Amino acid sequence: MLRSFLYTVIVITVAFLSWPAIEKQLDESKASEKAKAGFLDFTEQLGLGEFVADFSGTDGTKSPPVKKPALSKPAEQAFSIHNIELADSKEQAEQVLGSPKRSSANEYGVEWHAYHTNYQNFVMAAYDENGQVAGLYTNQDLIASKSGIKLGSAKEAVRKKFGQPLAEMRKGLVYMRFDEKEDYDTFDLDNSFVTVFYDKHENNTVTAIQLIRKDVEQKKSSFYVKGHEPLKEGFEYQLFDLTNAARAKRCLAVLKWDDQVKGTARKHSSDMAKQNYFSHTNKRGQSPFDRMEADGVSFTTAGENLAYGQFSSIFAHEGLMNSLGHRENILRPEYRFLGVGAAFNEENQPYYTENFLTK
Numbered sequence: 324m325l326r327s328f329l330y331t332v333i334v335i336t337v338a339f340l341s342w343p344a345i346e347k348q349l350d351e352s353k354a355s356e357k358a359k360a361g362f363l364d365f366t367e368q369l370g371l372g373e374f375v376a377d378f379s380g381t382d383g384t385k386s387p388p389v390k391k392p393a394l395s396k397p398a399e400q401a402f403s404i405h406n407i408e409l410a411d412s413k414e415q416a417e418q419v420l421g422s423p424k425r426s427s428a429n430e431y432g433v434e435w436h437a438y439h440t441n442y443q444n445f446v447m448a449a450y451d452e453n454g455q456v457a458g459l460y461t462n463q464d465l466i467a468s469k470s471g472i473k474l475g476s477a478k479e480a481v482r483k484k485f486g487q488p489l490a491e492m493r494k495g496l497v498y499m500r501f502d503e504k505e506d507y508d509t510f511d512l513d514n515s516f517v518t519v520f521y522d523k524h525e526n527n528t529v530t531a532i533q534l535i536r537k538d539v540e541q542k543k544s545s546f547y548v549k550g551h552e553p554l555k556e557g558f559e560y561q562l563f564d565l566t567n568a569a570r571a572k573r574c575l576a577v578l579k580w581d582d583q584v585k586g587t588a589r590k591h592s593s594d595m596a597k598q599n600y601f602s603h604t605n606k607r608g609q610s611p612f613d614r615m616e617a618d619g620v621s622f623t624t625a626g627e628n629l630a631y632g633q634f635s636s637i638f639a640h641e642g643l644m645n646s647l648g649h650r651e652n653i654l655r656p657e658y659r660f661l662g663v664g665a666a667f668n669e670e671n672q673p674y675y676t677e678n679f680l681t682k
Contacts, residue, residue, distance in 0.1 A: 389443040394467040428557035442571035462531035550667025561636035581660040588676040589664030596668040624681040
């Protein structure tokens with residue numbers, strides 16, 4: 324009886340709530356409501372002219388399309404990504420994927436390695452201490468399965484194949500409950516946790532997938548891991564890469580990293596985490612554009628997305644993509660630069676700030 328009581332002492336419920344795009348100024352009367360939302364977006368246009376929507380390079384030039392690989396059904400697991408399965412060796416994976424474009428710390432105490440060609444055929448892979456694949460992610464058409472589920476499959480089809488998703492997950496005395504209204508499902512399949520993300524703006528179809536080996540997930544002792552500098556940088560660069568992969572998927576210009584506005588974004592995330600608020604307008608009354616101008620950042624068009632409380636860069640990105648205003652910032656054709664700043668509060672909950680620019 325006591326044991327049962329202790330197991331239910333603490334419950335975490337993660338909810339992704341979205342809000343419409345805001346132009347020029349945030350309505351202060353709604354700020355307290357929005358502070359609980361988990362996502363905020365903010366957009367301002369200064370002297371915006373005409374722009375061409377169909378780009379795939381940061382300078383507006385057209386990059387040649389990259390051929391999609393022929394996909395085979397996985398031999399061992401329920402899913403494979405780019406013909407790679409969990410527990411494959413790093414050597415096997417990189418024979419297929421090549422060398423990573425970036426390696427950055429993640430919440431599992433290992434690194435996500437990002438593989439792509441101009442953000443096409445985008446895959447992130449993580450490896451354990453023995454050089455075996457411990458995690459995989461993609462938001463592109465690289466998903467194969469024994470069941471026939473793939474990118475673009477309907478949510479109903481996924482649940483028909485795999486049954487009801489997990490209702491909760493426990494770490495120690497803490498439960499995380501999955502809301503039925505979430506835009507993702509997590510399944511316990513083949514000794515792994517499979518999270519299928521859906522795009523509610525594309526009829527609740529599969530838009531991305533994350534595969535994590537069960538032993539790797541179980542080594543993670545809490546849902547929020549201790550924040551540290553490499554993890555801040557990891558979340559920042561991962562959100563940048565995820566944004567570009569989403570844009571490349573839709574034949575939009577990939578963005579160039581802007582270190583100056585990254586500094587502005589990092590300072591705002593740190594300020595929110597330290598002062599326990601969640602708003603585009605800081606305690607000194609500065610808007611995102613006031614902060615950019617104070618830091619000497621020049622722009623003709625700028626936008627800001629905020630997220631708070633998501634366990635990882637992947638969950639933050641997928642949630643932002645399902646909120647229309649944030650999605651519009653992520654996919655705005657005229658943007659050319661992006662800086663991302665992350666920070667953690669005393670409970671190790673992350674804050675994310677994305678600042679988009681055209682100069």
